[in-house]
Each structure stands twice: as C-alpha cells, then as structure tokens.
Amino acid sequence: MNSHRGLQAWQVIVGGIAGLVLTIGIARFAYTPLLPLMQAQAGLSDAAAGWLAAINYLGYMSGALLAATLEDARWRQRLYSWGLPLSLLSAVLMGMAGNVWLWALSRYLGGLCGAAGMLLGSGLVLNWLMRAGRRPELGLHFTGLGLGIVVSALGAMAMSALALDWAAQWQGFALIGLIFLLPAWAWRPPVPPVSATAQVAGSGPGRRWMGWMVAAYFCAGWGFVISATFTVAIVERQPLLAGQGPWAWLLVGMASTPAVFLWDRVARRLGELLALLMAFGLQVVSVLLPALSDGLAAALAGALLYGATFIGIVSLTLALVGRRSPGNPGKAMARLTLSYGVAQVSAPALAGAMAQASGSYRGALWLTATVLLLGMVILAQLRREGVE
Template identity: 65%
Template sequence: MSELRRVLQPWQVLTGGICGLVLTIGLARFAYTPLLPSLQAQAGLTDAGAGGLAAINYAGYMTGALATAWIDDVRWRHRMYSMGLWLAIVTTAAMALTDWIPSWALWRFLGGLCGAAGMLLGSGLVLGWLMRQGRRPELGVFFMGIGLSIVVTALGSWGLAQLWPLWSFQWLALAAVGLVFFIPAWRWRPPVPPQVALESLAAPTVSKRWLLTMAGSYFAAGWGFVISATFIVTMVEREPALAGKGTWAWALVGMAALPAVFVWDRVARRIGDTRALLLAFGLQTCAIVLPVLSGSLAAALVGAVGYGATFIGIVSLTLALVGRRSPNNPGKAMARLTLSYGAAQIIAPVVAGAMAQATGTFHGALWVTAGVMAAGMALLASLPEEQLKN
C-alpha cells in the first residue's frame, strides 16, 4: 500500500491513466475493429458472428459496470483497475490461440471487463485524485487515451499486417506492443487516499428526471458509438472504390479524437455541458449518415473524422458531469449511468450485424443509428432550462 501512496505528479497520474486506456480500451476492445477483416477473410467469421462477438465484449463491459456500480471501497476499486491492466494483455494474446468461436467469446467477454476497469474505475480514480488535489475536475486529458488507443491499434495492425499477414500473429504482436504501455500504466496508477477504507455515496444533486434523461441519452450515445467502433473498417473495405483504406479511416478516427478532448472541454465551459452535448450529438449524427449519402473516399474520411471528434466529447462530458455530482465516489456514479451505454453496445452490434448479413450492406443499420441518435438529442433538449446551464 505504501507504493500506492507515494507522491505522484499530475502529469504522471494522467499519463498512467492514458496508458491504462490504451491497454483496457485499445487492446481489449479496439484491436478487434482493424483486425476484423482478417478474422473474416482468414478465419471465416461471418457478419452476424462479428456482431455477436462485439455484443459479448460489451456484455463483459456491462458486467463490469454493474460490479463497479456497487463497489464503495476505494481499495477494491483500485485492485480491480490494476487487474484490468494485465488482463488486457492476456486476453489480447489469447485471441491468437484458437479460431474456436466459444473461446473467442470468452476472451471478448473478459476484454469487456477490462474496458469497464479502464473507463469507469480508471476515470473515477483519476477524477477523484484531481479533485482531492484541487485541480480542475475535467477528464479531457485523460480521455486522450481513447484517441491514442485507436491510433495505436490502427497503425499497429496495419504495420503488423505487412510483417505477419496471418491473423493470429497480429494478435500476439499487439499484445507485445501493450507491454510498452503497461509499465507507466502500472507505476503511475492513481494513488489510494491515505486512511480511506470506505467511501460513502454522495447525495444526489440532481432530480431523478435528470438522471433518467441522461441515462436515455447515453443509451443513444452508446448505440452511435458502437456501430462505427465495431464495423467502420469493414464498411469502408466493402466499398469497391475504398478497398484497402479501412485501416486508414480507423486511424483518422483516433487522430480526430486526440485533440477533440480539449476542444469539448472548452466548448462546455463556454456554452454549458448539456448544450455542448447537444452539439456533439448533432455532429456525430451527420458523420454517421455521410457515408450512406456518398460512397466516395472523401465522405468516408470526413465521416471518420466527424465520428472521432464527437464520440469522445460525448463520453468525456457525460462522465465528468455525473462524476462531479458525486465527488465522494465518482466511479460508482459513472458506472450506474454507463449501464445504459453498455446496454446499447450489447444490442446495437447484433442488430447491425444481422441487418448487414440480410441486406449485404450496412446502410440500413446506419440509418437506424442516426434515428437513435436523434432520439437521444430530443431527450437532452427536454431537460428543464435550469439544467441546460449546468
């Protein structure tokens, strides 16, 4: 415990958190997206099977969110976060061991648990540490890790494919790359506060209606996030004029997300969190339907940039907002809201995969996603005027 109580600088805690996201979100979740075409071409994975595995990954994420929602002891939250760091590397390497679907399902489920550890426990620990240090309680810098995760998996998978075309070698190599991020993520974990064994849940500072409305809008955000996060590389590759460009579209998503976290923090300071969320929802909806309206490379790339620049803002603004309202246990409050986000991520890939297999295109699934996002915007806009100024 003395190691975890050592004095760390803000840049160390934030860098450690960013590296933790690369492991728990990048390797344990996002590596699946750029490697999916190889799994389908070399291992015979179908569209429906791909959607099913994505749903299982999010079932693991939701299971982790459920566990996080009931954990009060900061020491246990820290232990679970630490476990997620090394388990992310294990589950990534294990994907290479067999092409048996039930085995893949197990590793994807455990990878989802890792994602919850990084996103919810990690962000809660970092936000709590920032507030205790008197720092600005924003998560923009921390969530750079999501954009970096996408860039690492996109460029890493592309480079590894040039060296080792076989899908199993690519998974093993990505796991090895993860060791580079594991060291700072482990050494610079957010310290456990001294003499704190149990944190009480802060009293709600908003109405039940506010919480339910945010949960509904976050469900829509989860739906909008997961369709592109799972299928964007495959969707681009299937356009005859865009073959071979899928990985680059995925890289653009990550590069757009990296600076966007700072932009959305500043937008929220100027116009308020909820209005900033409405703007992000609207822009992401446009980015989702753009590739449907045009099959050109420009439309695909602009859509990828728009998606990357907005989904990260929605996640960062929502989690920071709810976390600030429960300062004694931000991770627990974030987890409860994230249950709706996780539910969408289980349902949406199955629906999209089935629609794509039945029709031969993802266009219908994208139109459905745009409709869900529009419903999320309507929920946000329904909040009382005083809440719009939060």
C-alpha cells in the same frame, strides 16, 4: 498502497492514459482493424462478428454492474489493477485458435477490462484531481481513448505490411501492450483517503436528472458502437476502397485525441449540455455521410467527425456525472454506463444481422442516426428544465 501517495499530477494522468490504451485500445479497439482480416482468413461471418462485439459489451456491462456496487475505494483500485494485465491476456486468447468460443471468452474478458479502465480508472483519476484542487475535467485523461485507436490502427497496418496473419497480429498487439502496462501499473491513481470519501459520500445527482442522462447516454452508446465496430468493415466493403479501411480507423483516432481539449473548452464557454447537443448533432452527420455516399471522401469525413464527437460525448458526460458524485465518481459513472452498455450489446448484434441480410451496412447507419436524434431530443428537454 501508500507508495502511490507521492505521485505527481503528470504521472497520474500519464498512467491513466496508458491504462486506457491497454483496457480500451488493446482489449477492445484492436478488434475493429483486425475484423476484415478475420473475416477473410478465419471465416468469421458478419453475424458472428456482430455477436462477438455484443459479447464484448456484455463483459463491459458486467463490469459496469460490478463497479456500480463498489463502495470500497481499495477494491476499486484493486479491480482496476487486475484489468491492466488481463487486457493483454484477452489479446493472447484472441490469437490462439480459430475457435469462436475462445474468441467469445476473449471478447467478454476484454469487456471486463474496458469497464475497469473506463469506469474505475477514470473515477480514480477524477477523484484525485478533485482532491488535489485541480480542474475536474477528464479531457486530458480521455486522450487515452484516441491514442488507443491510433495504436490499434498503426499496429494493424504495420503488422499487415509484414504479411502477418490474423492470429500473429493479435499476439503482436499483446506485445505492444507491454509498453503501456509499465507506466499504467507504476502510476495507478492512489486510493482516496477514507476521511475524504466520507465527507462527500452523501452527495449525488437527483433521480430525475440521472434518468434523463441515462436515456441520452443509451442513445450515445448506440451511436458509438456501430462506428467503433464496423468502421473498417464498412469502408473495406465499398467498391474501389479495399485496403483503405485501416486509414479510416487511424483518422478516427487522430481526430479524437485532440478533440477532447476542444470539447472541454466548448463546455466551459457554452455549458456541458449545449456542448453535448452539438456533439450529438455532428455525430448524426458522421453516421449519415457513409450512408449517403460510397465515396472515399464521405467515408473518411465520416470517420473524422465520428472520432471528434464520440470522445466529447463520453468525456463530457462522465465528467459531468462524476463531479455530481464526488464521494464515488466511478460508481456514478458505472450506473450511467449501464445504459450505454445495453446499447452496446444490442446494437452490433442487430447491425451485423442487418448487414448479413442485406449485404450492406446502410440500413444500420440510418437506424443509428435516428437513435442519435432521439438522444438530442432528450438533451434538449434536460436543457429546457434548466438543470446543468
């Protein structure tokens, strides 16, 4: 572990970004552009697609539960390290056979890896930034989420152009992931010194504040997962839009990558809670656009707005709770994320069943907009209480 102590700031940031591409972009997001192909070639139904997404988030929630119990910084870094190569294994398993049980195992493993990257990795990066006396924001770090989407979209588009089938594309993503494994492994955030952790171990957010944030983040999780899972499938199913789905997913990634900087600046000027309210409101619009119109413009505008807003909600919320728990940011993030995980398990399964029953995702989109509006009510209440 001592070999990591000489890392420069740019190495810690780049390593964290590469880790997110692996644990989220490959282990989780590759499923979204490959979903229509798996439905066409491997006989995956809408309901099964939704359940696989739910199993992925069950794995994510299991990882969050584990992260919420970890006090030892060495174990936080160790489990984050394990999540990096296991992300590649999840992609390999996905392409091995048309077996729904093997797919379920892959999605659960991918969820565990996602929790390692999002919670343990992000917590280690934020802790390092605070100890180094740098601005404790995660905007730059979370460009890895947008980049992960871009990698998953461009990878799927390139492999489709080569006429690779669904199984070969999953194996291709495992090979692509090797490119990101090297910097992610070499530049893992160093373990915080025991003395630095002990000095601030007693600090943390109040129970009432945390309760409101948990409720709001549940709503954010619901809004996130419907679009993250079904964006490509929604576009592909619309008349005259067949083949355009990967472009919508690419647009999500291209919008989210620079948006993190914008949301950090908005939060500095207006405060985090008002910035979060704005992000929630714009995400409601992003969900309603494809629900109200079957046109390509509405689908792409919705994808653009979704990409620009979900990243802000995640980055602002996790950084906010992490700063309030400087002794163990990853543990605090994990506790908050459990509610996000509950939404991520329930929402795609319900949306898939609704789509299977009705032949359309429109009902699921209207339900998602309602849940996001509830999240805005909760954030407004938190602002009225005057606690930032």
